[in-house]
Amino acid sequence: MSIILTEEQRKIAEENHKLIYFFINYFKVDEEEYYDLFAIEYLKCIKIWDKSKGKLSTLLGRAFSNRIKAENRKKRTRKRLEENYMISLNEVVFRKDSDLTLEDMMASSTNVEEIFELNEALNFFMKNEVTRLLIIGYSQKEIAEKLNYAQPTISKKVSRLKREFNNKILKT
Numbered sequence: 001m002s003i004i005l006t007e008e009q010r011k012i013a014e015e016n017h018k019l020i021y022f023f024i025n026y027f028k029v030d031e032e033e034y035y036d037l038f039a040i041e042y043l044k045c046i047k048i049w050d051k052s053k054g055k056l057s058t059l060l061g062r063a064f065s066n067r068i069k070a071e072n073r074k075k076r077t078r079k080r081l082e083e084n085y086m087i088s089l090n091e092v093v094f095r096k097d098s099d100l101t102l103e104d105m106m107a108s109s110t111n112v113e114e115i116f117e118l119n120e121a122l123n124f125f126m127k128n129e130v131t132r133l134l135i136i137g138y139s140q141k142e143i144a145e146k147l148n149y150a151q152p153t154i155s156k157k158v159s160r161l162k163r164e165f166n167n168k169i170l171k172t
Contacts, residue, residue: 003043013046023064077137
């Protein structure tokens with residue numbers, strides 16, 4: 001993501017750069033973890049700041065506070081998903097003909113190639129960046145920002161992945 005500043009905005013950014021460190025200390029957050037995030041928010045604020053509508057520090061305080069809250073939400077979501085995200089062999093898989101568990105599907109499969117296909121399909125979805133980010137807990141909007149795509153593009157990718165999942169894994 002590139003933020004293009006005017007000459008005046010660059011001067012303001014250079015003169016007030018110490019505010020990033022002020023807010024890192026004020027919010028008592030890890031400098032190594034938050035400096036880059038704050039720097040991006042800082043430049044966004046410089047870009048939109050209007051002197052007639054208030055102080056830059058007030059705008060930065062709100063922006064940094066919101067960034068901290070967003071990061072904490074992501075961390076909680078990731079932690080919850082890491083703790084709880086496992087595919088059990090007892091997981092029920094819905095197919096048109098019956099409800100089977102993954103264990104049943106593997107046990108009933110006399111063809112070793114089918115098991116490898118199932119494993120290959122699962123690996124495909126786990127290696128796909130969009131799927132991985134969805135599993136971790138990112139929203140489609142956050143994925144779009146992270147991968148530098150438009151949000152509708154990510155929506156289309158998610159729809160396609162769901163279709164592929166149904167075709168490859170569930171064979172519906």
